[in-house]
Amino acid sequence: MQEKKLKVKAASRLVTESQELSQLNKSEVLDLACGSGRNGLWFAEKGHRVTFLDKSLANLSVASESRIGSMSSQHTYLAWDLEDGSAPELEQNKYDLVLVFNYLHRPLFPQIAAAVKPGGVIVYETFIDKQAEIGRPRNPNFLLKANELKNEFEKWTLLHYFEGEVLNDANLSYKAQLIARKPDC
Template structure:
C-alpha cells in the first residue's frame, strides 16, 4: 500500500518528462491550489523557491528532511480560499513559473496570467468536459471546454498543448495540458 501512495504522490509526468522544464533556471514558482504539493515539491527539490497556495495546508506533504539544499522554511505557505473573494490578488510579474493542476476557477485566469513574469512559464493541466462521462468532476464549472485553456493564453508562446486521455498509473482521465511562455514585452 505504501508503494502505491508513493506513486500517487509523484510529480506529474507533464513536469518530470519535459525538456523545457529540465532547462529552467532557478526561480520563483507558484503552486496554485497545491493540494498535497507534489508538483511544487518537485521544483523545491530542484532548488526553486516555491509558494504553495491552497485553502487548506492539511494535505501538503512537507518533507521533514528535504532531498536538496532547500528547506521547508525557504518556501511560502499561504492558506487562501481562492474562490470566496477573501484572498488578496496574486502579485503581478512575481513568478518565473506558475503551476496549476486539477483545478479550475475561471475568474482567476487573468490573475494567473498577470502573476507570471515576462518570459516566464505556465504549466496548467486540468479536466475537460469529456471527463464527466467517466467520473468526477462532473460539474461543468470545473471542466474546460474544447480549446478553452489554449484560448485563454492565446497571446503566449505555446510550447505544449494537448487535450485527451491521460493515464496516471491505472487511472484514466480526460485533461487539457498547457505549457506556455509569457511574452517578454
Template sequence: MNLEHESLSSHSDQEAAELLVDFLWLFRGKPLPGPVLDLACGDCRNGIEAARLGHAVHCCDVSREALSRAESLARTYGVSIEIHQVDLEQGDPPIPAEETYGAVLVFRYLYRPLFPCIRKALKPGGVLIYETFTVDQARFGKPRNPDFLLKPGELRDAFRDWEVLHYFEGIKSNPDRAVAQLVCRKPDA
C-alpha cells in the same frame, strides 16, 4: 467551496505529475525569472519537485491538512517551501497583481476567474504548466460539474497570445481521464 472540486484538487504524496516531469527541462539551466507558484497544490508534490531543483516555491491550497502533508513531504526531501492557506475562490484572488512568479503550476483545478490573475502574476519569460479536466471527464467520473470542466480549446484560448510549448486535449490513461494540458511561456515585454 465545492467538495467535489476540493477532493480533486487535493493531491496525494505520490511522485510529481507526468506533465511536469516531462517539462522539468524548463526548470534547469537558465534560471526562472522568479519563484514557482503551485496553485491548489494539495500536498505540493509538483512544487516540491521544483524545489528539489533549487527553486523557491510558494504553495497555495485551501486545505490545512494537505498543506501539513506538504510541509512533511518537503522535510522528507530536505527542501524548503513557503505555505499559504487560502481559498482561491473567495474574495479577491490572493495572487499578486504584479509580475512576481517565474512559473505557475496548476493541476486538477479550474477556477476561471484566476486566468487573468495567472497572466498578470507571471513575469515575462515565465512558464505556465496547467493540466485539468475537460467536459469529456463526466463519462469517467468526478468532476461532473461543468464549472470545473474545460470546454474544447478553452485553456489554449485563455493563453493564446503566449508561446505554446505543448498543448494536448483528449484522453489519458492510468487512470482514464479527459484532460487539457498546456505548457506555455509568457512573452517578453
C-alpha cells in the same frame, strides 16, 4: 508518519518530462491549488523557491520536510481561499513558473496570467468536459470546454498543448495540458 510518506505521489510527467522545465535555473515557482504539493516539491528538491498555495495546507505532504529538508525556510506556504473573495490578489510579475493541476476557477485566469513574469512559464493541466462521461468532476464549472485553455493563453508562446485521454497511475481521465511562455512585453 512513515505510512503517509509512502503514499506521496510523484510529480506529474508533464512536469518531470518537459525539456523546457528541466532547463529552468533557480526560479520563483507558484504551486497554485497545490494539494499534497507533489509538483511544487519536485521543483523545491531542485533548489527552486516555491510558494505552496491552497485553500487548506492540511493535505500538503508530510514528507515535504524530509524531501526539502532545511531549505523549507526559503519556501512560502499560503492558506488562501481564492474563490470566496477573502484572499489578496496574486502578486503581479512575481513568478518564473506557475503550476496549476486539477483546478479550475475561471475568474482567476487573469490573476494567474498576471502573476507570471514576462518570459515566464505556465504549466496548466485540468479536466475537460469529456471527463463527465467517465467520472468526477462532472460539474461543468470544473470542466474546460474544447480549446478553452489554449484560447485563454492565446497570446503566449505555446510550448505544449494536448487535450484527450491521460493515464496516470493506471487511472484514465480526460484533460487539457498546456505549457506556455508569457510574452516578454
